[in-house]
Amino acid sequence: MHWLFGDQLGPHFLGPDEGGPGRDTPLLMIESRAVFRRRRFHRAKAHLVLSAMRHRAAELGDRVTYVRADTYREGLERAAGGRPVTVRHPTSYAALRLVRALPGVTVGAARGFLVPTARFARWADGHGGKRLRQEDFYHWVRREHGLLMDGDAPAGDHWNLDHDNREPPPHDPTLEVKAPYRPREDEIDDEVRRDLDRWEREGDVRFVGRDGPRRFPATRAEALRALRRFVEHRLATFGPYEDAMLAADPVMSHSLLSSSLNLGLLDPAECVERAEAAWRAGRAPLNSVEGFVRQIAGWREYVWQLYWYFGEEYRRFNELRHTAALPEWWTELDADAVRANCLRTVLAQVRDTGWTHHIPRLMVLGSHALQRGWDPAAVTDWFHRCFVDGYDWVMVPNVVGMSQYADGGRMTTKPYTSGGAYVHRMSDLCGGCDYRPGDRTGDRACPYTAGYWAFLDRHRERLAGNQRVARPVRQLDRLADLDDVRKQERARGDAPP
Numbered sequence: 405m406h407w408l409f410g411d412q413l414g415p416h417f418l419g420p421d422e423g424g425p426g427r428d429t430p431l432l433m434i435e436s437r438a439v440f441r442r443r444r445f446h447r448a449k450a451h452l453v454l455s456a457m458r459h460r461a462a463e464l465g466d467r468v469t470y471v472r473a474d475t476y477r478e479g480l481e482r483a484a485g486g487r488p489v490t491v492r493h494p495t496s497y498a499a500l501r502l503v504r505a506l507p508g509v510t511v512g513a514a515r516g517f518l519v520p521t522a523r524f525a526r527w528a529d530g531h532g533g534k535r536l537r538q539e540d541f542y543h544w545v546r547r548e549h550g551l552l553m554d555g556d557a558p559a560g561d562h563w564n565l566d567h568d569n570r571e572p573p574p575h576d577p578t579l580e581v582k583a584p585y586r587p588r589e590d591e592i593d594d595e596v597r598r599d600l601d602r603w604e605r606e607g608d609v610r611f612v613g614r615d616g617p618r619r620f621p622a623t624r625a626e627a628l629r630a631l632r633r634f635v636e637h638r639l640a641t642f643g644p645y646e647d648a649m650l651a652a653d654p655v656m657s658h659s660l661l662s663s664s665l666n667l668g669l670l671d672p673a674e675c676v677e678r679a680e681a682a683w684r685a686g687r688a689p690l691n692s693v694e695g696f697v698r699q700i701a702g703w704r705e706y707v708w709q710l711y712w713y714f715g716e717e718y719r720r721f722n723e724l725r726h727t728a729a730l731p732e733w734w735t736e737l738d739a740d741a742v743r744a745n746c747l748r749t750v751l752a753q754v755r756d757t758g759w760t761h762h763i764p765r766l767m768v769l770g771s772h773a774l775q776r777g778w779d780p781a782a783v784t785d786w787f788h789r790c791f792v793d794g795y796d797w798v799m800v801p802n803v804v805g806m807s808q809y810a811d812g813g814r815m816t817t818k819p820y821t822s823g824g825a826y827v828h829r830m831s832d833l834c835g836g837c838d839y840r841p842g843d844r845t846g847d848r849a850c851p852y853t854a855g856y857w858a859f860l861d862r863h864r865e866r867l868a869g870n871q872r873v874a875r876p877v878r879q880l881d882r883l884a885d886l887d888d889v890r891k892q893e894r895a896r897g898d899a900p901p
């Protein structure tokens with residue numbers, strides 16, 4: 405038997421290469437209720453994952469044994485009964501430990517990424533190991549895969565077109581671009597929803613967030629439709645406003661493909677190849693295509709590699725010694741309790757959809773958590789549970805490293821946090837807010853602006869030596885109201901801003 409995990413759902417997981425099943429090998433899928441009992445997931449995420457698994461089982465028909473069990477171990481015993489089982493390399497340390505400990509299970513190569521982890525390890529070791537640069541890695545992947553290359557040179561003669569891709573948002577409330585693909589639910593979705601209702605009624609499983617109509621693909625066919633719609637109608641405008649935020653248009657030109665990639669419904673290679681083909685056919689400009697390719701072949705791939713390269717202890721890194729617990733208004737996604745327009749808007753997006761794009765994650769949610777000094781492991785867990793695309797491998801580097809600087813700079817060269825001025829420049833979220841981005845103290849002091857200075861102040865010794873933030877750290881001594889900022893921020897505690 406070959407066991408398919410719930411994030412191994414596309415055809416590329418069934419290829420007959422190393423670790424894959426033979427053409428007629430019977431397949432096994434296990435739905436474990438304990439997974440949902442252990443952690444309080446966003447309901448839309450639970451719905452998406454179960455819907456995708458059950459849709460895949462329906463497609464595979466008689467070839468698959470679909471087991472609903474309490475735990476994976478129990479499901480495996482019931483279905484395989486001691487027969488040998490193969491499985492592809494799972495995507496988390498916990499799952500890898502489990503499959504390695506189970507009798508009769510052979511673990512094969514991973515799928516769904518561009519570079520084998522052993523090749524990455526050789527590359528990283530050759531680059532000093534400790535302080536790797538995503539940009540170097542990205543160039544290497546482009547060369548290795550011949551992505552957006554003209555001979556030996558990058559297409560357009562530049563590796564990085566970010567200077568064309570950092571535009572503030574347009575003045576309109578929404579981006580004039582064709583709406584993203586949204587799936588239509590079917591009877592499998594209804595069945596999943598009834599099961600989730602029952603689990604909640606039975607009292608052992610609790611969810612957070614709202615579960616509206618399913619917004620993300622659950623099948624390969626739906627994911628391909630989403631990819632096609634993006635490449636044909638939305639890729640061209642992806643680049644310029646990639647970092648911008650609009651209150652009334654949370655998606656803008658983002659692809660919404662992360663959950664499909666992470667469920668294994670899409671292969672990253674096909675996504676970047678289609679984007680490149682659109683550029684070569686003159687249907688999308690290079691800055692947008694390069695920006696998109698960078699996200700997938702650069703960032704997504706890098707994050708996967710670092711998860712394994714940095715090792716399991718990385719998740720416990722806490723260089724800034726942040727230990728505060730997440731407050732209830734945050735864990736309950738109680739956006740209505742928040743006055744700050746940006747945070748209220750973004751938290752409501754998480755509550756209602758389980759998704760926001762990368763800048764709200766980094767510069768609104770993550771930045772607030774960092775400024776408040778919340779425990780990075782708890783922040784990682786929160787992101788993992790509340791986002792439809794959240795999995796251990798992708799959350800640990802993105803949150804511990806990228807967003808919370810808990811690794812002291814192994815992944816990024818500076819902490820990603822800012823005052824309200826950044827949010828104001830890159831969004832329309834400050835308009836009509838009770839707070840003013842320029843105010844550090846007083847009734848209308850922007851919590852991000854005050855929080856930024858208080859954060860720098862708390863960590864000034866560590867950050868003074870960091871070239872990228874040394875200037876604002878030096879500025880601290882020129883702030884006449886620094887004491888007031890300190891007092892105000894202490895008084896704010898973990899109340900909703």
Ligand code: FAD
Binds near residue numbers: 662794
């Ligand atoms: P687009 O903006 O259209 O980008 C295209 C694709 O690039 C995405 O679909 C995704 O597959 C990939 N990508 C881009 N950046 C990253 C990255 N840093 N890590 C992994 N993939 C990336 N992405 C996840 O897939 N799962 C997560 O749990 C996740 N957590 C994040 C937490 C934080 C604090 C931050 C800052 C980023 C996180 N990201 C995560 C990355 C990124 O925010 C999402 O991939 C993206 O917002 C998904 O929307 P999209 O598909 O429209 O992406």
